Amino acid sequence: MPRDSTSYVLYYSPGAASMAVHWMLIELGVSFESQLIDIDAGRQHDPAYLRLNPAGRVPTLMVDGTPRHESVALLILLAERHPEAALAPEPGSVDRAAWLEMMVYLANTILPAMRDWFYAGSDGDPAGAEAVRALACRRLDAAWDKLDAHLGESHDYLIGDKLSTADFMAVMLMRWTRNMPRPALGWPNLARYIRQLRARPSFTELNAREGLTEWRNEEA
Numbered sequence: 245m246p247r248d249s250t251s252y253v254l255y256y257s258p259g260a261a262s263m264a265v266h267w268m269l270i271e272l273g274v275s276f277e278s279q280l281i282d283i284d285a286g287r288q289h290d291p292a293y294l295r296l297n298p299a300g301r302v303p304t305l306m307v308d309g310t311p312r313h314e315s316v317a318l319l320i321l322l323a324e325r326h327p328e329a330a331l332a333p334e335p336g337s338v339d340r341a342a343w344l345e346m347m348v349y350l351a352n353t354i355l356p357a358m359r360d361w362f363y364a365g366s367d368g369d370p371a372g373a374e375a376v377r378a379l380a381c382r383r384l385d386a387a388w389d390k391l392d393a394h395l396g397e398s399h400d401y402l403i404g405d406k407l408s409t410a411d412f413m414a415v416m417l418m419r420w421t422r423n424m425p426r427p428a429l430g431w432p433n434l435a436r437y438i439r440q441l442r443a444r445p446s447f448t449e450l451n452a453r454e455g456l457t458e459w460r461n462e463e464a
């Protein structure tokens with residue numbers, strides 16, 4: 245039986261790391277509340293929000309009244325709580341190891357490089373920000389090379405030729421490259437993959453709910 249999904253409240257900022265979780269909640273078709281935390285306006289530092297997320301970051305997902313954090317962990321948790329949606333390979337299945345490997349790669353290789361690219365000047369010494377950003381770019385280019393080769397010309401999804409949590413995370417991260425020196429759309433297999441994932445009605449709904457107009461198939 246599906247769980248009582250009204251126990252979810254997503255704290256999000258448009259286009260931020262909350263986007264993958266928001267997308268998955270929509271794709272799952274569960275009901276949930278959403279609360280805007282505008283990070284451009286600094287709302288992540290409001291005392292009320294810091295009580296839910298002391299790091300002052302989005303996303304936070306309230307699950308049965310408890311604040312939970314970390315986008316990749318939240319995707320895994322949602323897959324576990326909604327097995328009927330089959331958005332993660334079952335434990336012991338052929339694709340499980342590849343899925344775990346991909347989720348960890350997205351979380352501990354691509355996401356930190358993205359953080360360095362966007363926050364080098366505020367997380368670290370602004371005087372060294374340019375070098376940090378250059379390294380982040382090199383790391384991200386290598387990651388896109390890897391994922392482009394992984395998809396090849398014939399795979400539409402990252403794992404097991406079916407939609408999984410890895411795709412919500414990967415497409416969100418690829419979206420963040422749109423104004424970078426080498427946007428992910430410049431890799432041929434990534435471009436095909438992105439266009440195919442962006443065509444999902446849930447992605448259109450996600451953009452509408454977050455008020456986002458950039459980086460949609462209609463404008464490509």
Ligand SMILES: N[C@@H](CCC(=O)N[C@@H](CS)C(=O)NCC(=O)O)C(=O)O
Binds near residue numbers: 261262283288314
């Ligand atoms: N590892 C965290 C990263 C969260 C994160 O860095 N979120 C950014 C937005 S993409 C944020 O909240 N930035 C606001 C700030 O750092 O002040 C996750 O995956 O949830």
